[in-house]
Amino acid sequence: MPDEVDVVVIGMGPGGEDVASRLATAGLSVVGIESRLVGGECPYFACIPTKMMVRAADALGEARRVSELAGSAEVAPDWGPVATRIRDEATTGWDDTIAAERFESTGGRLVRGTGRISAPGEVSVNGRTLRARRAIVLNPGTEPAVPPIEGLAQTPYWTNRDAVSVQKAPGSLIVLGGGPVGLEFAQVFARFGSRVTVVEAQPHLLPAAEPEAAEVITERLQAERLTVLAGANVERVSHDGTFRVSAGGTELAADQLLVATGRRTDLATLGVGEIGLDEQARTIEVDDRMRAARGVWAIGDVTGKGAFTHNSVYQARIAAADILGEPGPVADYRAMPSVTFTDPEVAAVGYTAAQAAEAGLRTRTATTRLQDSARGFIHKTGNEGLIKLVADADHDVLVGATVVGPGAGEILGALAVAVHAEVPVDLLGQMIFAYPTFHRAIESALAEL
Ligand SMILES: Cc1cc2nc3c(=O)[nH]c(=O)nc-3n(C[C@H](O)[C@H](O)[C@H](O)COP(=O)(O)OP(=O)(O)OC[C@H]3O[C@@H](n4cnc5c(N)ncnc54)[C@H](O)[C@@H]3O)c2cc1C
Numbered sequence: 450m451p452d453e454v455d456v457v458v459i460g461m462g463p464g465g466e467d468v469a470s471r472l473a474t475a476g477l478s479v480v481g482i483e484s485r486l487v488g489g490e491c492p493y494f495a496c497i498p499t500k501m502m503v504r505a506a507d508a509l510g511e512a513r514r515v516s517e518l519a520g521s522a523e524v525a526p527d528w529g530p531v532a533t534r535i536r537d538e539a540t541t542g543w544d545d546t547i548a549a550e551r552f553e554s555t556g557g558r559l560v561r562g563t564g565r566i567s568a569p570g571e572v573s574v575n576g577r578t579l580r581a582r583r584a585i586v587l588n589p590g591t592e593p594a595v596p597p598i599e600g601l602a603q604t605p606y607w608t609n610r611d612a613v614s615v616q617k618a619p620g621s622l623i624v625l626g627g628g629p630v631g632l633e634f635a636q637v638f639a640r641f642g643s644r645v646t647v648v649e650a651q652p653h654l655l656p657a658a659e660p661e662a663a664e665v666i667t668e669r670l671q672a673e674r675l676t677v678l679a680g681a682n683v684e685r686v687s688h689d690g691t692f693r694v695s696a697g698g699t700e701l702a703a704d705q706l707l708v709a710t711g712r713r714t715d716l717a718t719l720g721v722g723e724i725g726l727d728e729q730a731r732t733i734e735v736d737d738r739m740r741a742a743r744g745v746w747a748i749g750d751v752t753g754k755g756a757f758t759h760n761s762v763y764q765a766r767i768a769a770a771d772i773l774g775e776p777g778p779v780a781d782y783r784a785m786p787s788v789t790f791t792d793p794e795v796a797a798v799g800y801t802a803a804q805a806a807e808a809g810l811r812t813r814t815a816t817t818r819l820q821d822s823a824r825g826f827i828h829k830t831g832n833e834g835l836i837k838l839v840a841d842a843d844h845d846v847l848v849g850a851t852v853v854g855p856g857a858g859e860i861l862g863a864l865a866v867a868v869h870a871e872v873p874v875d876l877l878g879q880m881i882f883a884y885p886t887f888h889r890a891i892e893s894a895l896a897e898l
């Protein structure tokens with residue numbers, strides 16, 4: 450006989466854990482199935498450990514700026530404290546006991562194993578069948594995507610999951626992929642002394658960002674002596690103790706190779722064909738309440754609405770309300786923020802100019818350089834950056850913004866409010882922006898607009 454419960458959650462990433470806990474707290478019988486670690490990629494292999502690395506690397510970066518501002522500072526990087534912090538403070542040795550207990554304390558039941566939809570309303574795990582009376586929630590996340598480059602599969606390359614647990618920075622490193630994952634790791638290891646080359650297939654780094662943002666970050670990386678090969682096709686990889694990469698006619702060699710070329714999903718293994726969904730698709734289509742099929746909800750990276758922890762948890766809240774039959778706002782992604790934690794940070798909300806044009810909007814854009822602001826002048830070294838605004842010309846509201854600079858992720862907050870609340874551009878322009886802050890450059894960009 451199948452085991453009957455109200456809800457089965459497959460995948461306990463940030464959103465899965467959140468939705469499972471909310472529903473269990475509300476009194477439903479909930480089983481959460483997890484094949485690796487409760488909490489998912491973010492706390493063990495992604496956001497948290499990488500941001501601890503970034504924090505440490507930024508401290509080194511700032512110390513190296515002392516000579517331009519305040520005398521001299523001797524910088525002797527040591528990966529030891531970073532590795533210890535990630536092991537002890539971030540991941541407790543990649544052990545999820547605390548997270549598992551946190552979920553079980555809500556009344557939910559954790560099953561360790563790989564869940565698969567075996568029939569409508571049914572999930573199989575460890576040879577048993579669970580029948581979900583009310584809902585199945587899918588939160589499987591993603592895996593690192595490894596491109597089919599000749600020789601690559603036979604080499605001991607790293608993905609993000611290896612790079613967060615290293616005991617020392619490599620002497621030299623090739624990073625395949627100049628997206629957020631590739632660039633955060635590249636700059637971190639370079640600041641700890643690795644000789645780093647970034648190979649990006651597209652013509653510029655961070656292809657999804659505003660081109661001006663990519664320009665700033667490319668110049669900064671080059672100033673920090675990283676080599677950037679953009680528009681480079683990787684033909685071949687081999688390993689004989691040293692990694693050898695043929696890319697765009699250049700032969701590269703390094704101690705380590707990090708593959709950061711995006712993420713993939715595996716919907717066939719999840720059994721979505723059993724509920725009439727396309728198993729070959731990359732993402733699961735959801736409506737604005739996260740419904741994917743009758744009795745099935747999907748949340749997180751797999752929905753293709755933004756591969757961020759804040760999106761996964763946002764969607765979890767909406768799915769939980771819908772499953773509980775509670776009224777509430779539906780999903781609205783207009784003001785989706787993102788921050789790439791390089792130095793300078795690259796933060797964005799809403800549309801880029803290109804995306805707005807693609808969406809058929811008539812736009813006005815304006816860009817101001819942070820170096821030209823009073824705060825930029827004062828800050829001096831490390832002040833590179835910009836604020837770019839994208840306004841809907843017909844409705845006079847911001848539909849997107851990009852901030853590059855020190856603390857760009859924090860500056861973005863004000864612009865995210867503007868996009869979210871559709872604050873009229875005129876009204877924004879009437880605000881008083883504190884002097885001399887970086888966010889005051891928003892006023893200059895608005896004036897330009
Ligand atoms: C290096 C790196 C850095 C990042 N930094 C940031 C950042 O700074 N900020 C940010 O917002 N985002 C960041 N992200 C993205 C972020 O990690 C994800 O968006 C986030 O983890 C949310 O993913 P998710 O909820 O879809 O699921 P995931 O976190 O991927 O978790 C899904 C879970 O489901 C489990 N699972 C999958 N299939 C099954 C199955 N069939 N049965 C049982 N269990 C299953 C997996 O084991 C996994 O634990 C980063 C990503 C990477 C790779």
Ligand SMILES: NC(=O)c1ccc[n+]([C@@H]2O[C@H](COP(=O)([O-])OP(=O)(O)OC[C@H]3O[C@@H](n4cnc5c(N)ncnc54)[C@H](O)[C@@H]3O)[C@@H](O)[C@H]2O)c1
Binds near residue numbers: 682710
């Ligand atoms: N701070 C954050 O919020 C944060 C940090 C890291 C990752 N993430 C999320 O995780 C997801 C994955 O990030 P990512 O950087 O791995 O993926 P991505 O898809 O954003 O970037 C991958 C890059 O690799 C390049 N590429 C693909 N194949 C290549 C090849 N064969 N050779 C060279 N370059 C190649 C792509 O052109 C792209 O620029 C993103 O959607 C991102 O939103 C978020």
